[in-house]
Structures are given as structure tokens and as C-alpha cells.
Amino acid sequence: MSETPKSGGNDYEAQLAKSSVAVAEFDHAPRGLIGTVQHVLHANPTFVPVIVLVASIAVFGVIAGERFFSPFNLSLIMQQVSIIGILAAAQTLIILTAGIDLSVAAIMVLMSVISGKLAVQFGVPAPLAILVSFAGGIAAGYLNGWLVTKIKLPPFIATLGTWNVFFALNLWLSGAQSIRGADIDTTAPLLKFFGNTIQIGDARLTYGTLLMIAIFVALWYVLNKTAWGRHVYMIGDDKEAAELAGIRTDRTLRQVYMLAGFICALAAWASIGRVGSISPQSFYEGNLESITAVVIGGISLFGGRGSIMGALFGALIVGVFQSGLRLAGVDVLWQVFAIGWLIIIAVAIDQWIRKVSA
């Protein structure tokens, strides 16, 4: 009992020093060139849209020449896509959660009609009218979120319903009448604030364009650098796992829809500056155009994958194609044709990249 133990048998620490210290790791099969490309694209979801954007600018620069490639024309394209771009930002938030929002453009047009009616026809101070439209956008988003989380409707169905509801309200409120640009100028010029421009050399940036960029930068920060943003991705990737990890998924989802509604109200304000008048019939297909931008931007419709910046590049790609084909003198129906193929090819590439994680 009093013998000292022999060294070796029970000297655990000494034995431990000989054991492997490597943590668990994956075996990597050699990838090859294609595999490497696939892997890089998988790790950087905005690479594809950036490559497509740069390539299409280069191609149209050659085909349509100087007129297309001028700073003025490139800034004009930014201006032309600004409204759909802002809607695409709202749409991205929803799509990241594996949902879809068919009501974005209807919310936007309704809010532009509300702010216009109040400010131009009822003499409400313009700042107040704009605040009312913000509140309306958030409320509309809350309704969508409530239908999805409390009533458990699929997002497609919930927003298909609210799209019609908002569109009908818009017609009822506006009496299907445009509000003339000249009337907005005299009573509430603040509504056209985002139509103002900054001239940088030949390039002309509207405040609306800058707003679009600001919204994307802000959302990129929120989605990538805050806990709430990571929760949004997690919910989109696997809602049950997020639930088990302690995320209050339904509450977060409602917040996502409300944020999207607010962004639509911002788009409404910007759209008055862009269009000049408030026309209840504008942007009827804005919801599909925003989804087009998101899809071409490489954001997965299955949720939880893709960078918000992709939607910005997606909107720009559509704008570049439309402008380039226009300047090349191509009939408008072939623009529609080209955008259709863009969508199909973009999703096909997305599916191919996803194989990496399979």
C-alpha cells in the first residue's frame, strides 16, 4: 500500500502527450479545376452576378459602342433600375427566409397614392404624409407576417392575397386617377425629393439611386454583422434547427416582413421622384420584376443562401440588358425573351453550385 507506483502504467499525462492533437476534419478529395471554380462560387455567392454584370457591360459596350459605355448612360441605367432595385432589396429579405412576397409593388404604389392624396389633395404637410406612408408600409408588412406566422399560410398564398387587397385599395383611394407632376411641384415638392440629381462629370446620380445603394449597404451590414441578420439566414436555411437553437423564429419572421414593408414605403417615396406623377397603374408587374432581379442575383429561392448585394447586381444586369439591346436597335420583344433566358440560366447555375454542399 505504501509502495510508490511504477511509472508508466498510471502516468496519464505523459501518455496523453503522445496522442493526436488534431481536431476532427473533413477529407478533401482533390477537386480539379471545375470543382475548384464550383467551390469558390459556393463560398462567394455574389461572384456569378458580378461576372455576368461585368461581362454584359463589356459585350454591350462593344455592340452598342460609345453611347452605351458612357458614364452618362451607365448612371442612367442605375436610375432606371433604382425603384425595382429597392423593391428587390425588400424581396431579398423575404426570399432569404425561404418565403416570397408578391405584394411588394402593390404596397409601394398604395403608399405613394396615400402620401400623394394626403399631401396634394388634403393639404397635409408633406413630412407628415410621408411618415403616414412609412407607417402604412410597416403595417402592410405586419399583415403579411401575421398571415404567415399566426395563420400559417404559405408566404406565396398570403402575399398573393394581400397583393390583390392592396391593389384594390390603391384603386379605391386614387379613384384610378393620376396626380399630375405639376400639382405635386406646387403643393408638396418634398414628395419629389428623390428625383433630385447630383452631377459627377458626365454621370448623373439621382437621390433615388443613392437611396437604393444606401439601402443595400445598410441591409448588407445588418444581415452579415448582426445577430438578427444571422438569424434571418438560419431561419431560411432550417427553421426547425433555428427554433431548437433558441431563436424566436416567428417573431423574427414578422420583423422581416415589417422591414420589407418599410422598404417598400421608401420605394414609394423614391418612385414619385422617378416617375414625376403618381399613377396608380404604374409598376403593375413590379413584384415579378423584383423577383427577377433577386433570382438573377444568385439568391436561392429555397432560402438561407445568397448575398443581398446579389439582388443589386441582378437589377443592374436586367437594366444593362434592356439598355444595351435598346441601343443596339433590337425590338422590345427580344428584350423580354433575353430576360427570360437570364432567369433560367441564373437558377441553373445556382443549382449547379449547390451541388458542392450536397
Add this chain to the structure above:
Amino acid sequence: MTKTLKTLLLSGAAAVAFTGMAQAQSADGVTACLITKTDTNPFFVKMREGATEAAEAAGITLQTYAGAIDGDVESQVAAVETCIAAGASGILITPSDSRALEPVITQARDAGLLVIALDTPFEPADTADATFATDNFEAGRLIGAWAAATMGDAAADARIATLDLNPSQVSVDYLRNQGFMTGFGIEVNDPTRIGDEDDARIVGHDVTNGSAEGGRTAMENLLQVDSGINLVYTINEPAAAGAYEALSAFGLADQALIVSVDGGCPGVRDVAAGVIGATAMQFPLRMASLGIEAIIAHATDGTMPANTEGLDFYNTGVMLVTDQPVDGVESITSAEALELCWG
């Protein structure tokens, strides 16, 4: 109740209504349907007002339907089917597609309904029993002739952009466009095709969907092709307003003359403000009230509506509105037009 007996009773009711005797509105009276492209466009809102007033005055029942957007064929087909099922005496319809509705319209006529196309003719026009419409070619011709006279010698070197409706090239779209070309003195090739002219003065064509947003983008695109554009034809006044925004943003608002078609009140105010040089006004209220009268007349004694002399439709009138009148083109001022405008 046999169909003949029912028809007799219906006719009787209509005759009573016609002689101005007091007549309670009831489902036993004549029923007419009005099917418009959309209920968003003030033009169709005015049309519905005209039909409603005429129907109330005559004591008949009116059912109104509309598509969600211009080009929404399915909902118009469904509306026609509903009218047939409801046993209506007649249908007034502004077809969203001049050709696609033919089968269901034939079905309605076979069921004994009088079908009148309002505003937009069918192709062929005799798909319907009659067409009550603005002479869209004439509307285009008026603004084209006005533009040529206003530009004078400069017309020979004009830089022209046309902002049309959509890629489908429906009749209202090409009639206005080709009328404008003809009025301005441009050789048209196929009168049913937009964009097949060989005249070097034409910079290009783009589509607007008839909205301000579409008008602005289309104008920007064409200004990128040629910033010297000095004459702009637009399919309607919202598109004209959008085109003006684009020209202003390019600092070219004074360089280009904008002409349009419609005669909506915001458009007439834009003529007064100098945004639009001239517009051709049409009269939707009259189209609809004449349509209702025709349905009642047909239900009463089988009278068929007749066409205007030399046209394959009944012309409900068109009038040039401008504050810069020219010789040889009759016109009214924007102040006079404000009394007549719709919307």
C-alpha cells in the same frame, strides 16, 4: 318559360322604358353588360359612368366587369361567359385582345346577345355586331398634321420618337401610330405594323404600357439613341407626362414637341401647361351611352346599329385640343376642352 316568351316580355319592358313611363328597376328588365379592359384607367371609369347613367335613365339592369390589367384576356372571357349565363340582352366590350376573344364572342352572338365593341375594334371588325369607337387613325392623323404645320419647314429635318403601347401591336396602338405618320406626311408601308417605315426622320420606337413610368424610361432610351429628338408621339397622356419628365431631366424640355391622344382631364391640363403641344380628345361617355341605347333598341325591335358612312364602325367623334391652333386642322382650346374632358 320559353325563350320566345321571355324575349317578348323583356322587349315589352324595354319598350315601356323607352316611352318614358315610370319603370321600377327589376331583374325582369333588359340586362346589359359592360366589360372594360381595366377599371383603373379613368377612360374606362368614365365609360362606366356613361353606361350607368344611360342604363338608369332607361330603367335597365347593368352589370359591369373589368380585367385586372390591359391585356388580361382570361377575365374578359370569364365575364362574357357570365353575361351569357345571366341571360343578358347585350354586351358592350372593350377587348383586351382584338383577336383572342373571337370564340367566346361568337358564342355570345350564337346565344342571341347583341355584342358591341367599344373603343377598340375586333379583328376582323365583324367579330362583333357593331363597333362604337373613336376613329383612332383619325386621332393620330390630326396630331400628325398639327405637328407638321407647327414645325413648318423644320418638319423636313424632324427627329421623331414614337412611344407606343406594348409589343403586342394591338389595333388601337398601330392605328394611332400610323395615323400620326400619315398626318405628318411619312410614307407608311404596312398600315398594321408599327416601325416598318423607311423614313430617316424616325429615330425609333419604344413601348410604355401606357403608364407614366413606362413613358419616362422609353423616352430616356430613345434620347440615348439620339439626343436631338424634337417631336414625340405618345400613345396616351400618362406616357406623355413620363416623356416630359425624361426630357426635363435631360434639359431638353424646350427642344421637343409632344403630341398625344386621349383627352383625359390631367392631359388637357398638361396641354394648358405647355407639357403637351396637342392631344386628340375622344368621348368615352358617348360611346357607352350610345351602346346602351343600341342594346335597348335591339332588345325592343331587333334594330341593328349602323356604321358611319365609309367606315367599318360607328365613329363617336374625335377633336384636336391645342392652345396653338394651325390652319387646316380644326381644334378647340384647352379651356374649352376642360369642359368636355373625362377623368
